[in-house]
Amino acid sequence: MEIEKAYFTLPEILVRWNIPEADLIYLAENDRLRLSVRVFGMPIEFGDLRASVDDQPHSMPSERKRYSGLLDLHAQDAFRLFRSGELALTEFRTPNASHASVRGDESPVLCMIGDLVLRREERDRFEAESGFSGSGNRNPEPAFAASSDYQTIRCNGQAFHLGLIQAQVVRLLHEAAHAGSPWINGKSVLTSAGARSLKMSDVFKSQPGWRDLIRSNRRGLYRLACD
Template identity: 60%
Template sequence: MEIEKAYFTLPEILDRWSISEADLIYLAENDKLRLSVRVFGIPLELGDYEDTGNGERFRVPWEHSRYSGLLDLYAQDVFQLFRCSEIHISDFRTPRASYAALYGEAEPIFVMIGDLLLRLEERDRFETETGFSGADTGPQLPIFSASPEYHEVRCGGHQFRLGPIQAQVVRALHEATRRGEAWQSGKAILSAAGSKSLKMSDVFKSQKQWRSLIESNGRGNYRLNCGCFRPIPFRHACPSGSTVGCAGG
């Protein structure tokens, strides 16, 4: 019996992919694969970055909480960890915000190589984008799918029903991805979509899981947080007396 997991240990991934530890380290420290750690009850600050207009940026926190779960590591911390076998970390990546950091008087978290994990979503993303996989896991659901007008999209296990401007933003980011130019200026994308606000978080505030759909690099650029594409199939009513291009039944 194989249980469903939200994350995996590195030995499990090495076994699945049949690669060497050196290859996995190379992927992680070159930011081709994001590794995570499990934390329990830590004081965590989530927030976004704002530009000052002169090339600098500052943090704008929007949540303080006691957090238990997975947090992703930056590539430079993974690099240090594999060379020193242990490291103390205060800043993390998370799909929920542009940054995640300990706050107050919390001591940096002590992390060892054996603590490293790989999220299910990250494993699937890597396998989809590279075409690389280990054991045959059967047919996979598409990472990203969309209706013709992008008012309904799916990314991983999340489904979104988007308003007109939100749909235009996702369409533009998807088209940029297909051109090989995934990272786009958030302000430019929002302006072209006709948004009065030039903050992505404002435009998508009605979508609780929007950061699972759109990723920020923390410097004002955004891209789809999804891999390959397949249109969402829809049944359309057939014109009277015609069955061309329509599903029967």
């Protein structure tokens, strides 16, 4: 039985991707992969960084609370941590906030390399963008891979970066394929996805290669083109 995890240790990721640790470090310190650390009951201020009149970034707090969960490292901190082995940190980021800092005079979070984890959604995003199959090798590449929000898709080796409505359309088509009935009515899909237009070509007009992702039978039915 496989446990449905929200995050994974780095050794688990190294085994899944079958890459050396040096490659994973390279991805993290070049901000191509966000690593995280688990904290418990830390007083954290969340917010976004915005430029002020002097063009310097300043934090705009949106929430303050004692937080338990994952916080993402900045790339420069991942770089420092892998070289020193441990690091005291007060500044982080999250998928929903560009700024997350330990409040006031509270003690920093002491991070060690063994504490680092990778969020499931970050793993899925990277696999969809890079073509990693998650099976220990990259050959053959899976016909279809998607991030958890379906905004990053890889279909037959081609990468797509989708908007919210486009992603919802692909999600519905993918679910239909899994259910064994891949061909579904286009207007029904677009309505369910919340699209304003009932023409697939209108919804995907920002994607020049969308017909490589979605196939039509020219009678109003659509399916994913990833065989």
